[in-house]
Amino acid sequence: MSNEFNAGDTVYVIYRNPHAANVAHIKEAEVVHHPYHEGELSLFLYETYHPLAEDDAVFASYEEAEHLYNQLFDIDQYR
Template structure:
């Protein structure tokens, strides 16, 4: 799996994450996100996902391709078809 070390993330990078729905904890999807400059800290980057900024943590799994995210998803949740 091709993951991106959060320290190597650069503004403008398109990435993929496994997003756990906060309203329905049993629902997870692969979604695309963009690495952007953190809106409150010019020395950090953030994920821009669902029109919201998310602080990138050291233990976040950020994937460089949809295929890598899908492989990780299938390893964690089983091989299911889903749409982005």
């Protein structure tokens, strides 16, 4: 997954609130070179560097992220 993105790319992530496990949002982030780990990419989100991991929910477009978000949280059942 991480080889699909390059430094400077704007991406969208499904981000779970670490203080409330049942709360998640789609957030815009930037792919950047990790400032402390040479050669690694990270997500810059909420003014923090997050190492890119294979299991991160990272998408090239908001629409892609929204589609999975709606599936994961079964949004259509409430419409």
